[in-house]
Amino acid sequence: MNKKIYTLRELAAFLAAEFRGDPECVITGIGALIFAKSHQISFLSDSVYVKYLDTTQAAAVIVKKENIANKNSGNYIIVNNPYLAYARVSVLFDDTPPMPVGIHQTAIVGNDCKIDQEVSIGPYCVIGNRVKIEQGVRIEAGCIIGDDSEVGEKTRLCANVTLYHKTKLGKRVLLHSGAVIGSDGFGNANDKGVWQKIYQLGAVVIGNDVEIGANTTIDRGAIEDTIIEDGVRIDNQVQIGHNVQIGAHTAIAGCVGIAGSAKIGRYCMLGGGVGINGHIEIADRVVITGMANVGKSITEPGGVYASAIPAMPHRAWWRIIARLINIEELMGRVKELEKK
Amino acid sequence: MNKKIYTLRELAAFLAAEFRGDPECVITGIGALIFAKSHQISFLSDSVYVKYLDTTQAAAVIVKKENIANKNSGNYIIVNNPYLAYARVSVLFDDTPPMPVGIHQTAIVGNDCKIDQEVSIGPYCVIGNRVKIEQGVRIEAGCIIGDDSEVGEKTRLCANVTLYHKTKLGKRVLLHSGAVIGSDGFGNANDKGVWQKIYQLGAVVIGNDVEIGANTTIDRGAIEDTIIEDGVRIDNQVQIGHNVQIGAHTAIAGCVGIAGSAKIGRYCMLGGGVGINGHIEIADRVVITGMANVGKSITEPGGVYASAIPAMPHRAWWRIIARLINIEELMGRVKELEKK
């Protein structure tokens, strides 16, 4: 593992932030405020936990100025947004194993590829024909890339990722293991009960700085392409149907399903397990809370939408269900009363 | 890529359909009516969009006779069901890369297999013992096939598919990347709180003309087999438990979960994210709309069932939830009024 060591002064400089305390204080990792060990840096993002500043074992804490107004001692880095500063610092302590530059001798590369000299391609990868791989790309063991695909600068495919033919990935994309990009959209025409396959002629185009979670699937388009714009973040086990468009900087939590031809705006947030119907549009900056089902377009930007029911003791729930199923009868009784 | 070129006359002949206009009109692809380029064929499946016939750039359009009743010019193929005709034509423009016939030198094949001469097995595939692979099968890179499995004629396994031992696939089956067939069913007996594994002794049997989506999982049976009948279409990220039976020509959209021993009828349609309880039966031709939860058997064929709640602004939703939780109290107040 690659242990990294920094001083408080170095971390503050990295964040272009003010600091207080011992500039030579040694920091070798990150810890949560209540669990941090003596050489870790921590952060206070929610003022509710300000009391833990007194008891934390952390070597230093990233804080807002207001949280240390009455502190006379301690090592602090002072920022406006401690959570964001923690995010920025986290890369310094990342211990993802490095990969040697070069193409592993067991990797199989097709014909007429354009592969930069400075790439890492791991064991048992299979790269198709006419694939373009740019500088700094890292493709881990067991990845399979179909013909005519393109992988932009510094993009990383974790182990066992599958790209079908003609997939285009932008720069600095991160795909987690088991992700499948470019599988056929679910296109079937009904012929007297029997399904006639609609061959999927489009592809998948993914922008820059996109992250795609483990075992997430993105289908290729039927005619036009499926499009994921820049900066989108997609968690694990998400299913994105053919011809979906996801606007830039939208975040999609785990287990979401987005049916074909849906168009999600930019800066949206979809909670875990949300379902989006096909052929609808969701405006920019819309938030859908977990396990909601969006059946119609949402045309106004920026609202928060929900439809999940919170779990409750099951007997109480089944009484409610019984009443709900008979709500029409209840309505009738109210109408009857109103007549009298 | 394999660009294909057809004339209007050829496509009409392929569809055994009448055409109007220039028989030598050249068609190199398919486009949606409003996006089609000048050498693409398009189709008009919904008469709502008939106005686009006047403005489309498409070389030709597949239409119903009634939609061009008043047209004096233009290139048309005339059919009863344009969407189905489009589906049929789509295969002509499919650019899925071909695979060379033969077994790649890095593929590992076990003992006592019966493999047809005319198959394509890609790099780094691992085929177990006593596996039978029929004529025209295509197994892409990184697939793993367990002992005693059978793969029928012209079946295609996309890259990184896993078949456990004793899996039987029919003819013309298509499995997308990351699909796992034959994993253990979720069988556990409780022994004073501790789970005792129930070894899963059945297998998975898949009929002809079945399509299975990316990262979909189908568990092997506990004692008898899990069965997917002919013509079933399963989308991505679907989970099918042990001993489930799916009737012929049923279509299952993404993210559906079907618990153990459920029996789904023929010609059913399950929307995205639907959950089916274990040990229930669903009659033929039943439609379950997206994200519904089917807890009991549906014995009458042909209905449409639902239980999803459409997302709405979250404040409005939480007011409704508060009222719903107190619906018993509301009922009580109505009863009190009725007494008076």
Next chain:
Amino acid sequence: MNKKIYTLRELAAFLAAEFRGDPECVITGIGALIFAKSHQISFLSDSVYVKYLDTTQAAAVIVKKENIANKNSGNYIIVNNPYLAYARVSVLFDDTPPMPVGIHQTAIVGNDCKIDQEVSIGPYCVIGNRVKIEQGVRIEAGCIIGDDSEVGEKTRLCANVTLYHKTKLGKRVLLHSGAVIGSDGFGNANDKGVWQKIYQLGAVVIGNDVEIGANTTIDRGAIEDTIIEDGVRIDNQVQIGHNVQIGAHTAIAGCVGIAGSAKIGRYCMLGGGVGINGHIEIADRVVITGMANVGKSITEPGGVYASAIPAMPHRAWWRIIARLINIEELMGRVKELEKK
């Protein structure tokens, strides 16, 4: 396939149970009561089906004493819990193909690994550096194990499993194909709309006797580790977020999603498709029924919780939804009546 043959006497001895009938009766497999063939053993776990004891073709049946009180003939093994006894017997008839001991010549093993002599590592596996693999471990084809991981005694990785670096697996763990352990948690800090990645510095630690289903994903922790305790059973297509803790002997059915930092108690049962919010706690022995959404902590041990709505004919459902959306108006009318 490895057909196993036992006598009734042998099976009874294996279960340390009493038996009745022919001790030399030959048993070669297990069958359900109504489907069993003449050399299979069956079991009667639910007295509702006692009538099938008279008609079953099974060679012998595992029963409770009370179920054969009035039987004068037949071959029976008598136990308190026939379902559990069936579970115990099932391992004897398991036909999972054996793997030869040794490291396949195509497997790639990194530097400074500690690998026991008695392990099976299959073709095209890629094992990182400093990996520890204990006695009796079975790693099937195409598995990829990241640096600094540990795999405990008798653990089995089915084909195409991916472990990221620093993953720790206990003893007798079973991971099904397509499972991904240790992918990045979904950590993003928002910087004026743009997502800043939070590097995930923790790992995943899995206890003893855990089973993890096909295509299930478990994310590594952000700072501390994600923890799965002993005896946990997880079905297919489950998503477990970063820093989740799952208590010992909890069972999680297919398609469940558990958001980051949730803490599930011991001996819990989560039904299929359940969604658990992040940062909440669920007490021991809690049961959540299928497709429920748990938004808040459940602090009392042992209850059963629900929130799924059973599917119903869709017209009826849409009438109910219309009423539900206007429940506030109904409430207002009742209040109006009460005033009068």
